[in-house]
Amino acid sequence: MPKILVSACLYGECTKYDGTNNILKNPFFLRWKNRGELIPVCPEVMGGLPTPRPCSEICGGKVINTLGEDVTEAFNKGAREALDIAKNNNVTFAILKQGSPSCGCKKIHDGTFSGNKISGMGVTARLLTDNGIVVFDEDDIALANLLYTHAGKKHTHH
Numbered sequence: 001m002p003k004i005l006v007s008a009c010l011y012g013e014c015t016k017y018d019g020t021n022n023i024l025k026n027p028f029f030l031r032w033k034n035r036g037e038l039i040p041v042c043p044e045v046m047g048g049l050p051t052p053r054p055c056s057e058i059c060g061g062k063v064i065n066t067l068g069e070d071v072t073e074a075f076n077k078g079a080r081e082a083l084d085i086a087k088n089n090n091v092t093f094a095i096l097k098q099g100s101p102s103c104g105c106k107k108i109h110d111g112t113f114s115g116n117k118i119s120g121m122g123v124t125a126r127l128l129t130d131n132g133i134v135v136f137d138e139d140d141i142a143l144a145n146l147l148y149t150h151a152g153k154k155h156t157h158h
């Protein structure tokens with residue numbers, strides 16, 4: 001059975017910086033969830049950060065929060081743990097929350113805390129990608145489902 005690594009906040013856990021979630025009700029996502037195929041991870045929580053927590057952005061290769069604290073190490077630790085979990089579960093791919101400094105795979109905030117977004121990857125999305133794990137976002141579920149179907153066929157043939 002294929003496994004999929006997902007952002008805990010998309011799964012419905014209240015791990016967002018403000019203590020809420022981004023629960024995703026997409027039908028494919030819900031089917032995978034009901035079958036127990038989703039593995040929720042929150043890299044920022046696994047990195048040791050509290051919830052709620054100040055917002056962070058990637059700025060010049062570091063991760064800085066709104067208090068001006070350097071939280072790069074916590075972000076890196078969370079990313080490594082997410083990668084370990086992905087590998088241990090042999091996940092087929094990941095679906096991570098867009099725009100997050102950890103989970104974003106296409107866009108992140110520009111580091112000025114002004115709401116501007118630029119092309120780029122969050123710390124965890126980058127580490128997973130560098131290790132050959134395909135990362136989708138919540139808008140790419142239909143595409144993810146194609147890969148899922150393909151992986152499912154491979155499972156049956158072997």
Ligand code: SF4
Nearest residue numbers: 007008009042100103
């Ligand atoms: S780090 Fe990722 S999983 Fe955790 S709250 Fe942010 S977007 Fe969601």
